[in-house]
Amino acid sequence: MKVEILILVENTTPIPDFQGEYGFAALVTVDGKSFLFDTGSKEALLNNALLAGVDLAQINDLVISHGHFDHTGAVMQFLQMGMNKRIYAHSNIFVPRYVSLGERQREIGVQFKEQEINSNGVELIFTDEFTEIYPEVFVTGEIPRTTDYEDVGGSFWMNTNDRLVADNIADDMSMVINHPEGLIVISGCAHAGIINTIEYARMKTGQAKVLAFIGGTHLIRASEERLAKTVAALREYDVQKIVICHCTGFKATVRLYNDLGSRVIKGETAMKFTF
Ligand SMILES: [Fe+2]
Numbered sequence: 001m002k003v004e005i006l007i008l009v010e011n012t013t014p015i016p017d018f019q020g021e022y023g024f025a026a027l028v029t030v031d032g033k034s035f036l037f038d039t040g041s042k043e044a045l046l047n048n049a050l051l052a053g054v055d056l057a058q059i060n061d062l063v064i065s066h067g068h069f070d071h072t073g074a075v076m077q078f079l080q081m082g083m084n085k086r087i088y089a090h091s092n093i094f095v096p097r098y099v100s101l102g103e104r105q106r107e108i109g110v111q112f113k114e115q116e117i118n119s120n121g122v123e124l125i126f127t128d129e130f131t132e133i134y135p136e137v138f139v140t141g142e143i144p145r146t147t148d149y150e151d152v153g154g155s156f157w158m159n160t161n162d163r164l165v166a167d168n169i170a171d172d173m174s175m176v177i178n179h180p181e182g183l184i185v186i187s188g189c190a191h192a193g194i195i196n197t198i199e200y201a202r203m204k205t206g207q208a209k210v211l212a213f214i215g216g217t218h219l220i221r222a223s224e225e226r227l228a229k230t231v232a233a234l235r236e237y238d239v240q241k242i243v244i245c246h247c248t249g250f251k252a253t254v255r256l257y258n259d260l261g262s263r264v265i266k267g268e269t270a271m272k273f274t275f
C-alpha cells in the first residue's frame, strides 16, 4: 500500500506563493485513489491545489471532518469543479454553531445549506458510524469520549430547537487508513480528543500499531494535565510520526516536540508525507 498525504490548507506555509489560511485541508491518496479531506475556510484550497498541480475536478470523494467553517469554507467551490462528487460527513454538520470569545459569540458553522449540495447532484453520505469507504480506508463517524482528561477544546455552542446549548461536536470524525505498518489517522480539529480518536481507530480496526497522526489537535487551550497525559499516551502507542497542524497552538507544539522529539513535525501548507 502506498499512501501520500499533501497538506493543501493549513494556517501557515513555508513555501512562497502557497497561501496559509486558517483551517485545514489535505489531499489523501491511497494506491492512486484520491480523497479530499476538508477544504479550509476560503479560497486557499483552489490556489494551493493549482500550485501543487492537483486537479480538484478529478477528485470525486470529499470527507468533511466536522461542521466548522474553517474545514468547510470551500466545499461549494469544490463541488462546482467536475462531476460525480461524493461527500462523507456526519449527519449533524448543518447545525448552527458558535464559539464564545470572552463577551462575544461568533458564528462558526457551515456556511451553506444541505439543499444547495443536493441541487448540485452530489451524493451526500452520512457516516455517523465507523465506515469503510474504500478498501482499508475508513471514516470514524462519531467518536466515543472515553478519556477523562480530553474535552472539545473550547467554549463551543450549538442551536437546537431555538436554544443555545453546549456543543460537544458529536460530528467530529477522522479518516483512518489501515496501512500494513500501522494506522494513519487524519483529523480536522480532533474535537473528540486526539487520544480518544486514536484509541477508537485501534479498537475498530484491531490494529494496535499507529504509524502516523496528521491534522488539527485542538490542544491550543489544553491544561497541563491534558498535555502530560496526551504525551504519555502518544509515547505508549509509539506513534512514529505526529504532524500537528492548525489548532494545536504554540505551547502544545513546543511541549510535544520537547517531549517526543523529531517524530513531531509542525505541519504546514504544501508539506507532503509518504508512507
Ligand atoms: Fe478547526
Ligand SMILES: [Fe+2]
Pocket (backbone or CB within 6 Å): 066, 068, 189, 191
Ligand atoms: Fe473545529
